[in-house]
Amino acid sequence: MxxxxxxxxxxxxxxxxxxxxxxxxxxxxxxxxxxxxxxxxxxxxxxxxxxxxxxxxxxxxxxxxxxxxxxxxxxxxxxxxxFRHQSIYVNARSGIEKPQDLVGKRVGTPEYQMTAGVWQRGILAEEHGVPVDSVTYWTGGMEQSGRTEKIALDLPGTIQVTPIPPGSTLSGMLAAGELDAVYSAGQPSCFGREPHIRHLFEDFKQVEQDYYRRTSIFxxxxxxxxxxxxxxxxxxxxxxxxxxxxxxxxxxxxxxxxxxxxxxxxxxxxxxxxxxxxxxxxxxxxxxxxxxxxxxxxxxxxxxxxxxxxxxxxxxxxxxxxxxxxxxx
Structure with a gap:
């Protein structure tokens, strides 16, 4: 057979x-x-x-x-x-020193629906006092312009999601201060090149291990x-x-x-x-x-x-x- x-x-x-x-x-x-x-x-x-x-x-x-x-x-x-604590990046010039400082800020993410972002938003809301609707989201390609959501979304009016301008990238906008932070899976190219771009959780390994010890969630x-x-x-x-x-x-x-x-x-x-x-x-x-x-x-x-x-x-x-x-x- x-x-x-x-x-x-x-x-x-x-x-x-x-x-x-x-x-x-x-x-x-x-x-x-x-x-x-x-x-x-x-x-x-x-x-x-x-x-x-x-x-x-x-x-x-x-x-x-x-x-x-x-x-x-x-x-x-x-x-x-x-673990996704390590892939949240911030522009230090935006005054973000701790997670709660994200409230009211402009956050880039390749797609609102991507799995990494769901985890990041959920953890920030549940453990760090950053409600999902307390920031505005900007979506698009990290290094290349033109990325869109793979699946059409029907979000509640309290959640603001806007595509970034044509020709722009999340990495470029973060470096220029047009975005205050990026929730991603990958690392933006501006990280390591621009000294004002850093991890939200600088000690992310310890933070992620502590998170697992509390929740048993990988x-x-x-x-x-x-x-x-x-x-x-x-x-x-x-x-x-x-x-x-x-x-x-x-x-x-x-x-x-x-x-x-x-x-x-x-x-x-x-x-x-x-x-x-x-x-x-x-x-x-x-x-x-x-x-x-x-x-x-x-x-x-x-x-x-x-x-x-x-x-x-x-x-x-x-x-x-x-x-x-x-x-x-």
Whole structure:
């Protein structure tokens, strides 16, 4: 019996490396892995549904559930996670010395709906006294002009979101003082070049570790989606893919702890792994609904509170039951 050919678009992560190399093969599936930058994958999948399976922004996926007939279903698989305190940048000339100083300021963000921004706004509101509607948001490309929201938004009137002027970039406007801060995933090029551009949280590593110790939240950025039409024709692929992603993740864990010869170009990798385990514990990147329930519930709450999701989705509603329930021999 021939295997089912499926295309899979995802960035070049260590946790999917075994899938790309064929060391892990999903049962019954011939997976054609395409290593594409995340923004290209998201754009092509959201606008044109080009791939059978793909990495997807968690926020964008949740927004597709607002549609009468959502185009995707999701697996409880999380190829990207990141603490986001470290990617909030401020112009020191705007008088921002602590998070509360953001109130009333002009904040740039590539897209209001992007997952990093949802986490950043939620954390600033919940923990640092910066309500979501207390700043004005300006959207556009970080280094290239012309970026727009991938999904149309219908925000409450209390939240002000305005595209930056044509030809402008967030990095350029932050450096010039036309923006007071930027909430982003990446680093603006003006950081390190302009001395007045700095992190909001200069000691972000300590802040992020303290945040995890209080909340046990390692923020999820991306999930994996299957086109709904593919799942309806072949419902078994959900479990097969989930098992394969779990197997690939286990091999990535093993690579980090391999000691005879370093597989990653970090000379003190062992110490970094030890420090990470001391803070986050074993299995800190594990997939699955139950282990990540508290993270998903917090994100779903933020998305709804920020005017994005039309209701507060439960984790069970976000992910396929056939891939989410536990199975043991």
């Amino acid at each position: 021939s295997e089912l050919p499926l295309s899979f678009a995802c960035w070049d992560y260590d946790r999917v490396k075994a899938l790309r190399e064929g060391r892990v093969r999903p049962e019954g599936i011939d997976l054609n892995c395409l290593a594409l930058p995340v923004e290209e994958t998201f754009y092509r999948q959201l606008r044109h549904q080009e791939f059978d399976v793909s990495e997807m922004s968690l926020s964008s996926y949740v927004l597709t559930l607002n549609e009468p007939d959502p185009p995707f279903v999701a697996l409880p698989v999380f190829p990207s996670r990141a 923020p999820i950025m991306h999930t994996v989606v299957i086109k709904k039409a593919v799942h309806e024709r072949h419902p078994w692929v959900a479990r097969s893919l989930t098992k394969a992603f779990d197997a690939s993740l286990r091999l990535a864990y093993e690579d980090l702890t391999h000691r005879n010869a370093l597989k990653v170009m970090l000379p003190w990798l062992h110490d970094h792994v030890r420090e990470t385990l001391d803070v986050l514990g074993a299995g800190y990147w594990d997939h699955g609904l139950e282990r990540n329930r508290h993270v998903l519930e917090r994100f779903a709450g933020y998305s709804h509170e920020q005017g994005l999701a039309n209701r507060r989705w439960t984790p069970e509603e976000l992910f396929l039951p056939s891939a989410s329930d536990s199975f043991r021999l």
